Amino acid sequence: MIKTDVLIVGGGPAGSSCARRLKQENISSIVLDKAKFPRFKPCAGWVTPQVLRWVGEEVDNYPHGLTEFTQLRCFT
Numbered sequence: 001m002i003k004t005d006v007l008i009v010g011g012g013p014a015g016s017s018c019a020r021r022l023k024q025e026n027i028s029s030i031v032l033d034k035a036k037f038p039r040f041k042p043c044a045g046w047v048t049p050q051v052l053r054w055v056g057e058e059v060d061n062y063p064h065g066l067t068e069f070t071q072l073r074c075f076t
């Protein structure tokens with residue numbers, strides 16, 4: 001039998017972030033997802049600097065290249 005402290009249902013950004021955070025606290029987890037990975041994940045490729053910092057990624061080391069937007073205006 002597999003034992004775990006936490007069972008996470010859904011391995012999208014929320015579930016995988018949760019698993020990562022739990023691992024940092026030495027809490028075991030298993031991520032259960034109904035999809036076979038890599039799954040189809042629509043994405044515009046948008047990531048904020050705060051997220052990069054959070055995952056410990058340096059902008060200069062990111063292998064796929066980034067376009068930096070210094071401001072964003074929303075029109076309604």
Ligand SMILES: Cc1cc2nc3c(=O)[nH]c(=O)nc-3n(C[C@H](O)[C@H](O)[C@H](O)COP(=O)(O)OP(=O)(O)OC[C@H]3O[C@@H](n4cnc5c(N)ncnc54)[C@H](O)[C@@H]3O)c2cc1C
Pocket residue numbers: 009010011012013014015032033034035039042043044045046047
């Ligand atoms: C077209 C498009 C472009 C986007 N572009 C960006 C972007 O550039 N940058 C950005 O930050 N965000 C973007 N987003 C938003 C981003 O995709 C969502 O905010 C993010 O996926 C939400 O993560 P989540 O883990 O909450 O949910 P999801 O990504 O939906 O993950 C949920 C997971 O749970 C699984 N699941 C569901 N039900 C069950 C079940 N009953 N049992 C087991 N597993 C289950 C699913 O298979 C899925 O893998 C975009 C969204 C869309 C639609």
